[in-house]
Amino acid sequence: MLNFQIAGAAGGNLLEHLLVESIGAERGGGIFAWANTNGVKSLFDDDVFDDFLVNGDFRLFVGTDAITDPPTVDKLIDVSTQRPRLDVHAFMSPTTSLFHPKMAWFEHENYLSLIVGSGNLTMGGLRSNWEAFVSLKLSGEDRIRALTQIETFLTSVTEHLLPITDPRVMGKAQHNTGNERNLRTAGTQPTVAESVEAVLVAEIPKAGNRWAQANFDLENYERFFGARVGSHRRISLHHVDATGAVGDVESRPSVEVASQNYRFELAAARGLAYPHGGAPIGVFxxxxxxxxxxxxxLPGDAGYNEVDKLLTDEWHGPAGRKRRVRVTVDQIHSAWPASPLWDGLVPAL
Known part of the structure; x- marks a missing residue:
């Protein structure tokens, strides 16, 4: 099946396909031209892929010609240490020609899942760039032929493959940057207005003792976050703390429960007691x-009163409901000009 990954669209991205195809697989592998830390975290820190690695073997081969930087190498070493069934090698190109393949495969009992396309093991390649890829299920002779071709290729380049822990890999990575946006031409950095499509300001309900599993109404679950009732979608969030520091990527599955609650987990709320004197407010x-x-x-935090007033001014729903409103960038900036989100937005671009 041919798939197009549309920049900014929810669902249908390479990450989702990799996760789905890993479910129930016995073993697999991936070959990517390069990787960055957020891409590695998005795939290997995801519960679905981690479950696969508990019982399944996965061989990963990553190029070092560009992008793959020291933090990425460190992350790959850490993941492979935690999950011994993950075997990671780096490709050290012997010429000035780029190592540029992008593919993955998963061996199931009766078929082979093969995904080949343009996306790398980066956040952009996995979900936010414009990409195209083909996802195939091969059986019989087609399965055998594909696996044979993969092994033939890997055997032919064995002398250029080094364990990710080899010091020469880190030495090569020190010349790279993990930011794919450096590949853009000068002058193409988007403005805030161009980079932010929509803003949601939402009170987070208590929901028992698990308010980190933040509940949202159906309208925003589907039309703001891009989830779909009856399907499994994933979103990627970054928390911005009070200093403007952008946290690690949070790859979250959409969750629906029988009570018609629609949830995404927020790492920033983990371990926090639900506050008294007002509901927590999330600005997305x-x-x-x-x-x-x-x-x-939370109540008492800088900006809380200002954002609470914005909710009061813009909320037109029933009394007693948790307030959730979509506003413009100008509205939230005017209400909360000192928000750390504006500092966090720049490195996130």
Whole structure:
């Protein structure tokens, strides 16, 4: 099946396909031209892929000609240490020609899942760039032929493959940057207005003792976050703390429960007691890349009163309901000009 990954669109991205095809697989592998830390985290820190690695073997081969930087190498070493069934090698190109393949495969009992396309093991390649890829299920002779071709290729380049722990890999990575946006031509950095597609300001309900599993109404679950009732979608969030520091990527599955609650987990709320004197307020920015930045503010925090007033002014729903409103960038900036989101937005671009 041919798939197009549309920048900024929810669902249908390479990450989702890799996760789905890993379910129930016995073993697999991937070959990517390069990787960055957010891409590695998005795939290997996901519960679905981690479950696969508990019982399944996965061989990963990553190029070092560009992008793959020291933090990425460190992350790959860490993941492979935690999950011994993950075997990671780096490709050290012997010429000035780029190592540029992008593919993955998963061996199931009766078929082979083969995914070949343009996306690398980066956040952009997995979900937010414009990409295209083909997802195939092969059986019989087609399965055998594909696996044979993969092994033939890997055997032919064995002398250029080094364990990810080899010091020469880190030495090569020190010349790279993990930011794919450096590949853009000068002058193409988007403005705030261009990079933020929509803003949601939402009170987070208590929901028992698990308010980190933040509940949202159906309208925003589907039309703001891009989930779909009856299907499994994933979103990528970054928390921005009070200093403007952008947290690690949070790859979250959409969750539906029988009580018609629609949830995404927020790492920033983990371990926090639900506050007295007012509901926590989340401010979410949906970026043109399809990712989300968010800040979580509690009663007494800087900006809470200002954002609470914005909710009061813009909420037109029933009394007693948790207030959730979509506003413009100008509205939230005017209400909360000192928000750390504006500092976090720049590195996130």
């Amino acid at each position: 920015l949906r970026l043109a890349t399809g990712e989300f930045l968010y800040s979580l503010i």
